[in-house]
Amino acid sequence: MSRLGPLFETLRAENRRAVIPYLVAGDPDEALTVxxxxxxxxxxxxxxxxxxxxxDPMSEGPTIQKGHERALEGGTSLLSTLALVKQFRETxxxxxxxxxxxxxxxxxxxxxxxxxxxxxxxxxxxxxVDLPPEEVAAMNAELQRQNIDNIFLISPTTSDERVAxxxxxxxxxxxxxxxxxxxxxxxxxxxAVEAHLATIRQHTSLPVAVGFGIKDADxxxxxxxxxxxxxxxxxxxxxxxxxxxxxxxxxSAISGAHSLISSIRNGVNLATSN
Amino acid sequence: xxxDINPDLYAQVPDEHGRFGIYGGKFxxxxxxxxxxxxxxxxNDLKDDPAFLREFDLDxxxxxGRPSPLYEAARWSDMIGGGRIYLKREDLNxxxxxxxxxxxxxxxxxxxxxxxxxxxxxxxxxxxxxSATVAARLGLECHVFMGEExxxxxxxxxYRMKLLGAEVIPVTSGSKTLKDAMNEALRDWVTNVDNxxxxxxxxxxxxxxxxxxxxxQSVIGREARAQSLAMTGKLPDALVACVGGGSNAIGLFHPxxxxxxxxxxxxxAGGKGVETGEHAAPLSAGIPGVLHGNRTYLxxxxxxxxxxxxxxxxxxxxxxxxxxxxWLKDIGRVNYVDATDTEALAAFHRVTRVEGIMPALETxxxxxxxxxxxxxxxxxxHVIVNLSGRGDKDILTVAEIxxxxxxAR
Ligand SMILES: Cc1ncc(COP(=O)(O)O)c(C=O)c1O
Numbered sequence: 001m002s003r004l005g006p007l008f009e010t011l012r013a014e015n016r017r018a019v020i021p022y023l024v025a026g027d028p029d030e031a032l033t034v035x036x037x038x039x040x041x042x043x044x045x046x047x048x049x050x051x052x053x054x055x056d057p058m059s060e061g062p063t064i065q066k067g068h069e070r071a072l073e074g075g076t077s078l079l080s081t082l083a084l085v086k087q088f089r090e091t092x093x094x095x096x097x098x099x100x101x102x103x104x105x106x107x108x109x110x111x112x113x114x115x116x117x118x119x120x121x122x123x124x125x126x127x128x129v130d131l132p133p134e135e136v137a138a139m140n141a142e143l144q145r146q147n148i149d150n151i152f153l154i155s156p157t158t159s160d161e162r163v164a165x166x167x168x169x170x171x172x173x174x175x176x177x178x179x180x181x182x183x184x185x186x187x188x189x190x191x192a193v194e195a196h197l198a199t200i201r202q203h204t205s206l207p208v209a210v211g212f213g214i215k216d217a218d219x220x221x222x223x224x225x226x227x228x229x230x231x232x233x234x235x236x237x238x239x240x241x242x243x244x245x246x247x248x249x250x251x252s253a254i255s256g257a258h259s260l261i262s263s264i265r266n267g268v269n270l271a272t273s274n
Numbered sequence: 275x276x277x278d279i280n281p282d283l284y285a286q287v288p289d290e291h292g293r294f295g296i297y298g299g300k301f302x303x304x305x306x307x308x309x310x311x312x313x314x315x316x317x318n319d320l321k322d323d324p325a326f327l328r329e330f331d332l333d334x335x336x337x338x339g340r341p342s343p344l345y346e347a348a349r350w351s352d353m354i355g356g357g358r359i360y361l362k363r364e365d366l367n368x369x370x371x372x373x374x375x376x377x378x379x380x381x382x383x384x385x386x387x388x389x390x391x392x393x394x395x396x397x398x399x400x401x402x403x404x405s406a407t408v409a410a411r412l413g414l415e416c417h418v419f420m421g422e423e424x425x426x427x428x429x430x431x432x433y434r435m436k437l438l439g440a441e442v443i444p445v446t447s448g449s450k451t452l453k454d455a456m457n458e459a460l461r462d463w464v465t466n467v468d469n470x471x472x473x474x475x476x477x478x479x480x481x482x483x484x485x486x487x488x489x490x491q492s493v494i495g496r497e498a499r500a501q502s503l504a505m506t507g508k509l510p511d512a513l514v515a516c517v518g519g520g521s522n523a524i525g526l527f528h529p530x531x532x533x534x535x536x537x538x539x540x541x542x543a544g545g546k547g548v549e550t551g552e553h554a555a556p557l558s559a560g561i562p563g564v565l566h567g568n569r570t571y572l573x574x575x576x577x578x579x580x581x582x583x584x585x586x587x588x589x590x591x592x593x594x595x596x597x598x599x600x601w602l603k604d605i606g607r608v609n610y611v612d613a614t615d616t617e618a619l620a621a622f623h624r625v626t627r628v629e630g631i632m633p634a635l636e637t638x639x640x641x642x643x644x645x646x647x648x649x650x651x652x653x654x655x656h657v658i659v660n661l662s663g664r665g666d667k668d669i670l671t672v673a674e675i676x677x678x679x680x681x682a683r
């Protein structure tokens with residue numbers, strides 16, 4: 001059973017917003033991933049989004065693309081990503097985990113096998129960037145069989161009519177892509193985000209997470225004013241990579257990541273405390 | 275060999291979801307779905323609209339120079355001593371390849387949509403040049419994405435695009451070739467979707483691209499069919515075309531699909547030999563999967579990662595192939611074969627010397643296979659080869675392989 005529904009119920013009751021950091025599994029090596037995940041939870045992450053490395057990550061900007069490339073160089077695959085998830089679950093059975101990736105690695109293994117493997121590893125939801133509602137039916141059936149949430153993307157270009165179709169099929173939460181562009185782009189328009197979220201909420205009572213373009217405590221706080229969750233991806237991937245590239249150790253990279261997510265956690269808390 | 279297939283079948287694909295059997299579809303990020311829907315609805319309105327078709331035909335006649343000749347390669351055929359080889363001369367089109375048929379069509383769509391900026395991906399640079407050309411003519415801003423590796427091996431075309439006023443953006447991610455250029459073009463499109471038209475250069479990408487590119491390129495086969503009947507009194511016994519994404523091949527094949535007596539051969543890039551793994555022949559050695567918006571045969575590993583490809587020709591160096599070809603392979607209507615780098619280079623030299631026609635290295639793959647095929651045919655039979663482009667752009671590559679320093683770089 002997915003942990004996402006119960007988590008958001010608790011958060012709603014407490015008037016809190018979720019912080020969702022994104023990392024690429026195996027970036028830059030598999031030894032970092034699980035300790036980093038635990039540290040993110042310690043810093044206040046409510047959910048972790050785990051990127052599955054892919055050779056052609058079409059929706060990613062340069063920062064996360066490089067993360068995928070580093071992970072692939074180390075040989076991380078869908079299966080080894082799930083092995084890391086299992087390892088994380090040895091000491092954490094509460095924090096919801098969401099896989100984010102692209103269709104081909106899932107197609108290659110077969111949707112039924114993927115759903116089984118995800119359930120066994122302790123995955124709560126899946127976001128597949130290039131499986132829009134038109135193409136997701138086969139996958140969705142398998143995920144439902146295992147009670148895994150299929151999390152749909154809605155973007156600034158999604159028509160009202162499509163919002164209705166998408167929300168009708170969605171579970172877990174809705175992922176609102178805050179801008180027209182790739183991950184890590186820098187032109188977030190918070191007024192527009194607020195307006196779009198209002199439209200989405202006319203169609204669904206599911207929680208809405210906002211991602212793409214949130215890089216620090218300030219943007220996170222602003223977005224948390226109208227969203228149920230904020231996703232922080234490129235800023236985190238960038239910080240960890242820069243630390244390691246400039247000679248840092250796993251320990252220093254993890255502690256840098258901890259401070260970033262702590263500060264975002266505080267920003268988000270402040271936004272909802274008054 | 276005749277195959278019994280309901281002739282109406284070919285008019286029924288793609289279906290309303292953009293599928294050719296299990297292939298095709300619209301596997302893109304949500305942000306692009308509305309742009310695809312808009313394009314699809316515009317194209318459905320225009321594709322039978324007499325005014326639109328007339329504008330397209332006039333451009334093809336007066337700007338591209340169509341119809342392109344069907345030419346009997348008499349000396350080459352005599353040397354082979356089997357069936358007669360006819361060349362469909364797409365190399366004589368303005369800009370030197372079949373690519374322009376499609377860019378003329380898509381530029382018209384961009385004009386109808388009021389988009390002021392166009393983007394394109396390119397491998398060999400022919401589609402980039404054809405896009406830059408139509409953009410210059412319509413006064414549109416044009417950005418062309420090209421893998422860094424291809425920027426190097428197609429330096430002449432890079433400069434041509436710049437002269438035409440386009441900006442060429444070298445792509446440094448992944449394998450630095452065509453597939454990565456397409457990733458980057460898709461990323462640009464997601465970012466600038468409001469004012470930008472993406473001119474895809476082959477019968478790949480999400481629906482409706484494989485359909486509309488096929489329709490624009492089908493002028494090749496329609497002409498060839500009429501020309502064959504006029505010149506020989508019959509349909510060809512076989513058709514041969516190289517397959518990168520598959521646009522020149524589908525353009526030639528499509529109008530003949532219901533003619534069951536016409537055999538068809540799509541020639542993929544065998545690189546160093548399909549058995550070495552260093553090739554670009556997904557139909558010969560790939561597995562179905564999802565890339566660049568459609569389901570098709572892909573070169574991928576057991577984890578679903580897309581593999582690096584190898585071909586001497588930049589325009590064939592792509593790990594996927596148009597979804598209609600995947601379908602035509604599965605139903606057995608078209609035979610997909612390969613020619614290696616070495617075979618293609620030999621055919622490049624031979625046709626240049628024997629016929630005075632210097633083909634593109636992409637095209638040379640089709641010529642290499644046609645030579646084998648013609649040898650097994652009788653003189654009363656004939657094969658049409660799509661001479662998809664001219665080889666000027668490849669002179670530096672060929673010189674380098676032959677160990678000749680032209681001092682041009
Ligand atoms: C002359 C020529 N032929 C063939 C191709 C391969 O593309 P397609 O398979 O779409 O015809 C190219 C691509 O760049 C080309 O330039």
